[in-house]
Amino acid sequence: MNExxxxxxxxxxEGKLTPEQAEELLAALNGAQSAxxxxxxxxxxxxxxxxxxVTNTQTGHVRVNVSVPFKLVEVGSRVGARWMPAEFGEVISxxxxxxxxxxxxxxxxxxDEEAHEHVVIYVE
Numbered sequence: 382m383n384e385x386x387x388x389x390x391x392x393x394x395e396g397k398l399t400p401e402q403a404e405e406l407l408a409a410l411n412g413a414q415s416a417x418x419x420x421x422x423x424x425x426x427x428x429x430x431x432x433x434x435v436t437n438t439q440t441g442h443v444r445v446n447v448s449v450p451f452k453l454v455e456v457g458s459r460v461g462a463r464w465m466p467a468e469f470g471e472v473i474s475x476x477x478x479x480x481x482x483x484x485x486x487x488x489x490x491x492x493d494e495e496a497h498e499h500v501v502i503y504v505e
Contacts, residue, residue: 385410385453402460409456428480428504438497451480451504480504 389406392398398406428451435445458473465473479488489502 383410385450405460406453406456409452410450412452430505432503432505434501436499436501438492438494438499444498476502 386407389398389403389410393400393403431449431451431454433445433447433449434443436443455477458477462473476488486505487501487503489500491500492498493500
C-alpha cells in the first residue's frame with residue numbers, strides 16, 4: 382500500500398475525512414495510477430506533481446520536502462472547499478489557474494528572514 386493511501390485511511394480513522402471523501406480521493410489515486418498509455422501521452426504536458434520544499438536558510442537543512450500527485454491536489458481542493466477559509470480557497474484557485482494556464486516550475490518562492498526559512502512550491 383503506498384504512502385498516499387495510508388495517509389487517506391489515517392485521516393478517516395482520525396475523523397478528518399468521511400468515508401465518502403476518502404473514496405473520492407482513493408478513486409483519484411487509482412485513476413492516476415491506472416492511466417492508459419494514450420491518456421499518459423495526452424496528459425504528459427500537464428503537471429503530475431505539486432512539490433513543496435522548506436529549507437533552513439542558515440543551515441541549508443531541508444525541513445519539509447513533500448510531493449503530492451497534482452490530480453489529488455485538484456480533487457482535494459474540491460472536497461475541502463467546504464471547510465477551508467475563503468482566503469485559502471482563493472489561493473488554491475489561483476494556484477490551479479496558474480497551472481492550467483501552462484505555468485510550470487516555480488509557482489511560489491518565499492523567504493522568511495525571521496524564521497530563517499525558504500519556501501518553494503513548484504509543479505513538475
